[in-house]
Amino acid sequence: MAKKSLGFVELEWVCPTCNSRNPGSSRTCQGCGSPQPPDVKFVAPGQANITKDEEVARQATAGPDIHCPYCDARNPAGAKVCKQCGGDLTQAEARPAGELVRNFTTAGPGVVKCTTCGTENPANLRTCKNCGAPLPVVKPAPAPKPQAAGGNSCLLIGIGVVVLLVIGVFLFMMLGGGGERTTTVGTVVDSRWVRTIQIMGLRPREYTGWLDDIPADATLGACTDEVRAVVQEPVANAREVCGTPYAVDQGTGFAEVVQDCVYEVLEQQCRYTVNEWQPVDVVTEEGSGFNPTWPSLTGRQREGERTEQYQCVFTVGDTTYVYETRTFAEYQHCLPGSSWTLETNASGRVLSAAPAE
Ligand SMILES: [Zn+2]
Ligand SMILES: [Zn+2]
Ligand SMILES: [Zn+2]
Incomplete structure (x- = not known):
């Protein structure tokens, strides 16, 4: 963090x-000619008149006064x-220096009410313009508190929990968890297969990236300046971001007004498109029996992902059950008329199936 000096300000006591x-x-x-005692601290002035005047700077930084x-x-x-x-001052003690001046603000002049006659005086005055009485130290308005987000996040968590519970109960019912499992013997009435192949095509896909990371063959879209890094010291193409100014007691009756700053490095972030192979179509082949085939592609088509699905269809009395086999090898046992032991749940789902002994 870079410390940036805004100049000096005369304090009060x-x-x-x-x-x-x-x-x-x-x-x-x-007011009365008494010397300032060592334990009386400097306080923020009613109005901060920050100056870069060389004479003031010299006086402010001459080293802390001694008592x-x-x-x-x-x-x-x-x-x-x-x-x-x-x-003799050779054993004199220096005033503390380097402390933060409390309640310092660079906000515009406020008003200070005379405790003797009630007149409102500009904050830079030290004695009442009406009655001449000494005016009290100006108290700055308290800084606004950041908005608390606690209430809302509690509500969101509450909603989240309810949604999760509903999903949980739904899944529980879907999967027939806890419900009755029935074991029966079914007869195979059909065997079905479905095979698909994705067809790939070169299609533009949009991305966002830093200008120097964009592939050479990309088509460049709109660019905006964005913060790529935050560094502690000033550099080229950086935006200075500074905190609230604060005052550091120099022990001389003056304070240095400083700001802590960081530097946001701005670089161009752009949208761009590149052509990529993406699924643009799916071809499907389906049928019955044990000689499944893959859909055929023309020589110019580029093949993507393949999927295959095999189903065994059973009847138990008047009820039909469909079982998706895990492998093609298992499917090959799904011979019409053969008997299988089926485990089903209340909603008619086949949980497991195996050829009967
Ligand atoms: Zn006095
Ligand atoms: Zn003395
Ligand atoms: Zn007054």
Whole structure:
């Protein structure tokens, strides 16, 4: 993920003595003159005025300010003696830097209500335009919550379960599972065979693929730019996709405003057609008896998949049963007048059949 700097923004701090909001660059309170204590953090400004001004950048990145070990006063990085008390600053502690500034937003200026007189002030003001009282820190509106999809997916799972149950019960009944199985002896009255051959033809088939993967003999259709890869650093033909800007406290009263970005590599994805051998017709030959033949093809026709099916037809009293043999060899035992032991279910399906002893 690439970090992209949008510039710098001056933060604020709130004086614990008089509650005044102070610009980050101000090391002592503009309301009462107290120095900013080490434990008072910088907060997001009422309105983010992001700047790339070189002087601001230099000031922002000069290194975190330090606090006097004697009077706590905030001094610039590198200062030797305290501006407040003249104390030696060689043992001074630096303010924390690199922390995320909470509630930072680049959204337009909001309004802030004066807690003293109730006047609504633009968020960039620190004192009330009506009565001059210090204004409270602006709270940004909470981000909208992403829509929960939980309810719907529960419903879908519910429907899925019901559908599966219905299919299950249906199959159970179809296959006669659990139903009565009857064993009888049937007499063969007919033997039938069906043989098919697919006829193949060269026909166009449509595909979608990346332009550089398309076979040379394909016919090219419409192309669109699509994301082929997401990379962490900028490259040619890439679309920059950046997250919400956030502010990183520099310890100087300023924050750097940064965005995490990724780069979507766009390439042409195209529809194309190629001619492929596909089944275009089926020829069938059928008959009775034990000398089945395959349908004949003309010399110019290209042969595809073959199928063969063999059936033995029995009668038991007035009832006719049809049994599909598993192999041609089994079918050859299906001699007219021969007796077979049949296992059938309630719906008349032959579950198994074998020549009777
Ligand atoms: Zn103050
Ligand atoms: Zn001091
Ligand atoms: Zn006011």
